[in-house]
Amino acid sequence: MRFSNFLFPESREPESDARVIAECIAEAQLCDALGVEVLWLAEHHFDGNCAYVDPTTFAAAVLAATTRLKVGFAVAQVSLHHPVRLAEQIALLDNLGQGRLIVGLGRGTAYNVYEYQGYGIDWQEAQARYEEAEAIMLKAWNSPSGFEHKGKFWDLKAPRLRPACYTTPHPVVLRAASSEEGALHLARRGLPFMMNVQSLEATRHRLSAYRAELAASGHDEATIARCMDESWVWRNVVVAETDAEAARIGIPAFEAMQQHRREMREKVYAEQGIRMVQEVVPPARVQLDHALIHGSPATVAARMAEIDRTGVGGVICSFRLGPMSAEATRESIRLFMTRVAPEFQGGHAAAAE
Incomplete structure (x- = not known):
């Protein structure tokens, strides 16, 4: 199992934005030095929940500041972008990183209606826009003579995309699946997928169902193995000496993070009466027991071994949670990469043998 x-x-x-963005570059360089496989970048707008906001722009800075680290999107909110422009930006990033780019694509947030409103897009069109945009992007990368497209949202007649992608025919593309x-x-x-934060039980069930559906759809064992190996699950992680x-560092930070992420959403609901998702039961992503793995290196390794036994290829670890300091985050990453990750070298944890 791999870690990112x-x-x-x-x-x-706003006064903290410049400092946090600079700390992010330093965190990327630390990950590069410690052997983290992928640095995933998010995309969220207007609320301070993701300081650098734009993963395509920020990816260029990360690629320039590192030498080995892969950079992925988790995910680019495709419905907010013009697909040809996004395809061009990704092709440029692929050249800047000489193949170190992983293109995670998704429709956009399922919770924050203000992100769509700020871009003048009907949130109810997000899925359809995403599907059409992804098809356009793939066509742009795979059409050396240019292409035409007539759809619901875009009517295009485009010459060959330049620059051409560094990776043939285009970078690795992953899709998010929130259900x-x-x-x-x-x-x-x-196709492989990225799973949002779920309970261990839900993770086991979903990966088992995913594997079964691969087989039922006629995919051979090699394809099934590849898809499992290239799929990722997400957890929040805090490691300390004890x-x-x-718990002292991680639990308050996790709870503050969840509160901050709710605030703008609740403000919009109070002002406009719009809520994209009605959640009767709190989802796993906000439940401490399911969403946060915290403890000593031995404790965290044991929790990771449980995930390893599901057969998934990798874990997307969020180390900096809410108001957690850059110093605490760096120590958590260092402990994870020096005392947890080595337990999984060779593909499986010793506890899982």
Whole structure:
């Protein structure tokens, strides 16, 4: 099992933006030095929940500041972008990183209506816009003579895309699946996926169903193995020397992060009466027991071994949670990469043998 860092930094007030963004570059360089496989970048707008906001622009800075680290999107909110412009930007990034780019694509947030409103897009069109935009992007990368497209949202006549992608025919593309049906849809297409934060039980069930759907759709064992190996699950992670110290640092930071992420959403609901998702039961992503892995290196390794046994290829670890300091985050990453990750060298944890 492989490990990566989801760089998802909160900045609570505009005066902190420059400092947090600079700290993100330093965190990327630390990950590069410690052997983290991928640095994932988010995309969120207007609320300070992701300080650098734009993963395509920020990816260029990260690629320039590192030498080995892969940079991925988790995910680019495709419905907010013009697909040809985004395809061009990704092709440029692929050249800047000489193949170190992973293109995670998704429709956009399922919770924050203000992100669509700020871009003048009807949130109810997000899925359809995403599907059409992804098809356009793939066509742009795969059409050396240019292409035409007539659809619901775009009417295009484009010459050949320049620059051409560094990776032939284009960088690795991953899709987010926030529901079981979304994961099964990708299984039918023989494609890997990124799973949002879920309980261990839900993770086991969804990956088992995904594997079964791959087989039922006629994909061979090699394809099934590849899809499992290239799929990722997401957890928030805090490592300290002791369980008590990790709880002292991690639990308040996690709870503050969830509160901050709710605030703008609730403000819009109070003012406009719009809520994209009605959640009767709090989802796993906000439940401490399911969403946060915290403890000493031994405790965290044991929790990671449970995930390893699901057969998934990698874990997307969010290390910087809410108001957590850059110093605490760096120590957590250092402990994870020097004392947790080595337990999984060779593909499986010793505890899982």
